[in-house]
Amino acid sequence: MMLVPYFLLTLKSLGYLSGLGANPVETIIHETGLWGLRFLMLTLLLTPIAYYSKIPSINKLGKPVGLMAFFYLLNHFLTYAMIDQAGDLGVIIVDIIETPYLIVGWGGFLCLLGVASVSFKRLENWFNQNRSTISGLVYTATVLGVWHFYWQAKVIEIESLIYSIMVTVLIVWRFKISTNRSS
Amino acid sequence: MLESIYESDKLDFIDMKIKETKIKIPSYEITSESAYLNRRKLIQSVGLLSLGVGISEPGFGQDQSVQTLQSIKNEKYSTSETPNSYSDITTYNNFYEFGMQKSDPYMNSGMFEPKPWSVEVSGEANITGAFDIEDLIDFNKLEERIYRLRCVEAWSMVVPWVGIPLSAILKKFEPLSSAKYVSFDTVYRPDQMPGQKRRILRWPYTEGLTIQEAMHPLTFMAVGIYGKELLNQNGAPMRLVIPWKYGFKSIKSINKIRFQERQPKTSWNISAPQEYGFYANVNPSVDHPRWSQARERRIGTGFFGAKQPTTLFNGYADEVADLYRGLNLRKYY
The missing domain is CATH 3.90.420.10 (Oxidoreductase, molybdopterin-binding domain)
Incomplete structure (x- = not known):
């Protein structure tokens, strides 16, 4: 189900559903980035949903939804690096340094890359023992992702505003829960 | 949709009548034959659409009949x-x-x-x-x-x-x-x-x-x-x-x-x-x-x-x- 936007995008790139428009590279970068961020937001929303619905098994969805977010953002980054910048490493480095919102986005992507690389079956124990590090990285990645999204637009877009508010509320909630637990 | 197109046709007609009384119709405002035919084509294509045939053309779905210059x-x-x-x-x-x-x-x-x-x-x-x-x-x-x-x-x-x-x-x-x-x-x-x-x-x-x-x-x-x-x-x-x-x-x-x-x-x-x-x-x-x-x-x-x-x-x-x-x-x- 989470792959539906991906399949729609694939169909569009094959010319169906009126195609990708006049700037196909931009369309793919925007769509994959947006869906990656949406799934990342969903990952963070799972904890309060499980908490208030008292169904702790919802928390188990964290890993697949998070990996789905990573899958979209990997596509997002690869389309930027390999297509938009034609895979030229020197050009990519200069572009990232010159473009503040790319530094932020790249930072978020590295956080997720770290999380995704320890999510394999063989590292399951390590993954389970370091839950707080993992969720810290996911939170950091989401904050950086929202910042990156907010910063690339010419004017404030409603969607980035909604995500900024959501992320702030989630972080405050998270801190409140953990201080309640420890006291 | 069909209705709105007919309606705008009607409006154009009223518009022209008002202008006629002022005896001032700039030549480019008179619907030319080609624009008229385009409009007909649009109505036809709306008909096709309802039969499930998709047509994608810029300006499609908008009654923007434009004159050639x-x-x-x-x-x-x-x-x-x-x-x-x-x-x-x-x-x-x-x-x-x-x-x-x-x-x-x-x-x-x-x-x-x-x-x-x-x-x-x-x-x-x-x-x-x-x-x-x-x-x-x-x-x-x-x-x-x-x-x-x-x-x-x-x-x-x-x-x-x-x-x-x-x-x-x-x-x-x-x-x-x-x-x-x-x-x-x-x-x-x-x-x-x-x-x-x-x-x-x-x-x-x-x-x-x-x-x-x-x-x-x-x-x-x-x-x-x-x-x-x-x-x-x-x-x-x-x-x-x-x-x-x-x-x-x-x-x-x-x-x-x-x-x-x-x-x-x-x-x-x-x-x-x-x-x-x-x-x-x-x-x-x-x-x-x-x-x-x-x-x-x-x-x-x-x-x-x-x-x-x-x-x-x-x-x-x-x-x-x-x-x-x-x-x-x-x-x-």
Whole structure:
């Protein structure tokens, strides 16, 4: 189900559903980035949903939804690096340094890359023992992702505003829960 | 949908009747045979659509019957680069009055009414007042000019505009020596321009030029693209084209012109002064604070088309560099 936007995008790139428009590279970068961020937001929303619905098994969805977010953002980054910048490493480095919102986005992507690389079956124990590090990285990645999204637009877009508010509320909630637990 | 099309046909008819009593029908307002046939075709295609046959054409779903325009190509000011397709030019636009997505102007501009059109001229000139578009533009003297267009977002197009030099319009008003600047407004019609319901920019959208820039032979008032009247999403019925400046300077759907002594406050400059200057000349070595301006993506080069280097004044340095002699382009971006 989470792959539906991906399949729609694939169909569009094959010319169906009126195609990708006049700037196909931009369309793919925007769509994959947006869906990656949406799934990342969903990952963070799972904890309060499980908490208030008292169904702790919802928390188990964290890993697949998070990996789905990573899958979209990997596509997002690869389309930027390999297509938009034609895979030229020197050009990519200069572009990232010159473009503040790319530094932020790249930072978020590295956080997720770290999380995704320890999510394999063989590292399951390590993954389970370091839950707080993992969720810290996911939170950091989401904050950086929202910042990156907010910063690339010419004017404030409603969607980035909604995500900024959501992320702030989630972080405050998270801190409140953990201080309640420890006291 | 069918009903609304018939209704607008009826409205056109009433419109013409009112004009008849005034005995004044500008020739381009009379529905030509080809436009009439186009409209029939649209109605037919709506019929096809209901049978499940999809037809995608720019302007489809919007009753924008446009007239063809006669023009003479200005070779001197035309690039030999291949123009973008009509479909790219009419579906990929920044026109925040109709929404912030590139496809929004194409999707949301159907209810905009560019006819009839009048322009209010005021300020430091001998002749001021309200004028019909045909008083401003001599439709028998239209030129075609193929210009490069560079957006501040680092993409570009090549567009075959139809119009007349702005100087030919401005001279009619006999600007005074105190007219150091000219400012322009886009029409404010929130009922027809849904993007204006949100204050994402200061409405009405305002742009401006120095009088030297405004009188420069490259500065163009366009009324058409590809030999057809402008579609709403491209700034119907008249818009500026200043090919050596970033696209946001080329203000669309103009209904006010003011001659001023002081530099006008412009919409993007008010919105983010450190990012969008008054001059906004295309310059690969002066980056936008948040992204590089060194290269651009030419629309229409496809998925694997490489970005190309941006050139100073968008390649029009030979014509316009003299305007900025001695001006620090880094400070006056």
